[in-house]
Amino acid sequence: MGCRVVGIAGGAEKCRYVTEELGFDACLxxxxxxxxxxxxxxxxxxxxxxxxxxxxxQEAVFPRMRDFGRIAFCGMVAGYNVRPLPPGPNLTSVVRKRLRLQGFIVSDHPRAWATGASAARPGSARGSCAGRRMWRKGWRTRRTPSSGCSRGRISGSWW
Structure with a gap:
């Protein structure tokens, strides 16, 4: 398709991981x-x-969206631990650029989980589908990865 994939991460180490390990074209x-x-x-x-x-x-990305661009919303980690919530983004770009926005969470599609896992398995075995996971043992540590993620201390998903 000729797509250019640009990631955004916090720090040089995470950006190196995104480009060198995950294969993104660039990471900011x-x-x-x-x-x-x-x-x-x-x-x-x-x-x-x-x-x-x-x-x-989000504030940096929205005004740079092209006309008829698409945005998939899966999370808002910057606001998860902030109370009161800050004022929302200026959504003028959504109207002016005729953007399509769609929110989703993984539980919206439980029937697709097995298909997705099956599709990812060969890439994972070849090493072409990579990711990091953080494992914590014990019930008492259940909040540690999540809270660390919102403060930039965690890379990748956690289980």
Whole structure:
């Protein structure tokens, strides 16, 4: 399809992982001037955005979306531990650019779990479908990965 895949992570180590291990074309450090980095990495704008963070990252991405772009919303980790919630993003870009937004969570599609796992298994065995998981033992540690993730201390998914 000729897609260019650009990731956003926190810090040089995570960005290296995203490009070298996961195979993204580029990875931007959200701790720097994200707007300028996005302008350089995506000079024609952004067609598809997977939203899992919210906050300042979302604020930098939205105005750079191309007309008729699509955004899949799966999370808003930047606001999970913030009370009261900050004012929402300016959604003027959604109307002006005629964007399509769709929220989802994995439990929306339980019948597809087995199909998804089967499709990912060969890539995982070949090493072409990679990811990191953090394992914690014991009931008392159940909140540690989640809270660490929202503070940038965790890479990848946790179980």
């Amino acid at each position: 450090d959200h701790r720097g001037d994200l707007g300028a980095q996005l302008d350089e990495a995506c000079p024609g704008g952004i067609d598809v955005y997977f939203e899992n963070v919210g906050g300042a990252v």
